[in-house]
Amino acid sequence: xxxxxxxxLLGMSVSTTTLAATPVFEIDIxxxxxxxxxxxxxxxxxxKLLVHNLDAxxxxxxxxxxxxxxxxxxxxxxxxxxxxLPPGVYPYFGEFNPKTAQGIxxxxxxxx
Amino acid sequence: xxxxxxxxxxxxxEAALFVAILLALGRKLGMRGxxxxxxxxxxxxxxxxxxxxxxxxxxxxxxxGAEVLNALLFALAIGCFIIINWLLSDELWDxxxxxxxxxxxxxxxxxxxxxxxxxxxxxxxxxxVWIYFSAFGGQPDAxxxxxxxGLIGTGLGxxxxxxxxxxxxxxxxxxxxxxxxxxxxxxxxxxxxxxARQLMQMGWLDSGRPIWDSGxxxxxxxxxxxxxxxxxxxxxxxxxxxxxxxxxxxxLVLAGIPLxxxxxxxxxxxxx
Numbered sequence: 001x002x003x004x005x006x007x008x009l010l011g012m013s014v015s016t017t018t019l020a021a022t023p024v025f026e027i028d029i030x031x032x033x034x035x036x037x038x039x040x041x042x043x044x045x046x047x048k049l050l051v052h053n054l055d056a057x058x059x060x061x062x063x064x065x066x067x068x069x070x071x072x073x074x075x076x077x078x079x080x081x082x083x084x085l086p087p088g089v090y091p092y093f094g095e096f097n098p099k100t101a102q103g104i105x106x107x108x109x110x111x112x
Numbered sequence: 113x114x115x116x117x118x119x120x121x122x123x124x125x126e127a128a129l130f131v132a133i134l135l136a137l138g139r140k141l142g143m144r145g146x147x148x149x150x151x152x153x154x155x156x157x158x159x160x161x162x163x164x165x166x167x168x169x170x171x172x173x174x175x176x177g178a179e180v181l182n183a184l185l186f187a188l189a190i191g192c193f194i195i196i197n198w199l200l201s202d203e204l205w206d207x208x209x210x211x212x213x214x215x216x217x218x219x220x221x222x223x224x225x226x227x228x229x230x231x232x233x234x235x236x237x238x239x240x241v242w243i244y245f246s247a248f249g250g251q252p253d254a255x256x257x258x259x260x261x262g263l264i265g266t267g268l269g270x271x272x273x274x275x276x277x278x279x280x281x282x283x284x285x286x287x288x289x290x291x292x293x294x295x296x297x298x299x300x301x302x303x304x305x306x307x308a309r310q311l312m313q314m315g316w317l318d319s320g321r322p323i324w325d326s327g328x329x330x331x332x333x334x335x336x337x338x339x340x341x342x343x344x345x346x347x348x349x350x351x352x353x354x355x356x357x358x359x360x361x362x363x364l365v366l367a368g369i370p371l372x373x374x375x376x377x378x379x380x381x382x383x384x
Contacts, residue, residue, distance in 0.1 A: 058247050068313055071166065078170065079314075084321075085321075096115075
């Protein structure tokens with residue numbers, strides 16, 4: 001009984017949406033710029049972000065507001081899960097090229 | 113060049129602070145600090161290896177290999193901080209009285225734990241520095257500028273570490289131990305929030321709404337925010353999952369104190 005209770009508690013904390021269909025959104029890095037510079041995603045939904053680094057050089061996707069940080073080697077694609085998030089504007093930047101590589105993720109109600 | 117200064121300083125600061133407080137702790141315990149050079153060497157080599165294999169690591173675990181590795185390195189450091197605090201709990205209750213050799217924390221084990229914490233931190237943070245510099249491979253002028261910036265960033269980070277070391281070294285032993293254990297508790301708690309962030313980033317845990325936003329008091333982008341982030345994993349807008357991890361790890365770190373005290377009492381009563 002105690003073992004079953006522990007399993008239930010553990011299950012509560014582990015992702016409940018991984019197995020469900022997670023919307024996928026994509027961002028490209030080209031010439032040290034993010035494309036699109038503004039991405040709109042749905043509110044209160046966990047989202048899978050694919051960031052394609054089309055440059056030959058590495059970049060680091062970083063956002064204080066999204067609480068995310070990930071190095072993306074040149075010519076590779078990174079997977080980053082974000083959300084569920086409340087509506088709002090969440091800036092992010094490329095830490096290796098912070099002057100040019102900047103973008104925002106706009107979280108809106110009803111966007112699917 | 114300024115970008116390189118800030119980036120390298122951010123990456124160097126955590127390891128510099130860990131070396132400083134662990135070296136100071138070792139001195140208070142009468143240790144020679146023999147762990148430092150091997151730990152720095154292993155950390156440096158590890159960081160280079162991780163950067164050389166970064167693409168393969170990132171590809172593993174369905175694109176979450178970097179997060180898995182970082183989570184393991186965070187967990188390793190948290191485990192070491194917990195064990196060190198448990199081993200030090202006896203000293204905390206009676207710091208003035210030298211214990212018998214048998215009851216003192218075993219020095220080789222402490223050496224290893226200190227070394228693992230510093231090497232894991234250096235490998236994790238240092239790999240980003242190597243990757244950053246690799247971006248300037250075909251541009252000698254830009255590479256030179258960023259290397260200069262990196263040197264300045266490293267110098268600043270090491271200087272802050274030296275300052276923190278002497279700040280602790282001047283503390284009398286009876287004050288230092290409680291201060292160290294308090295700091296180590298906060299550090300381990302901060303590492304647990306970063307571990308939780310890795311698990312959320314790879315989708316294993318769900319993110320939640322931030323419980324609060326303390327960005328208006330200490331901005332994560334500012335100097336103080338960067339320092340607190342490097343030392344204590346400061347996060348201006350943590351969510352419930354991160355806070356749960358924080359509380360669990362803090363309780364685990366502190367649990368050694370009452371448990372060791374209770375064991376001491378049982379032993380005293382048994383001796384009559």
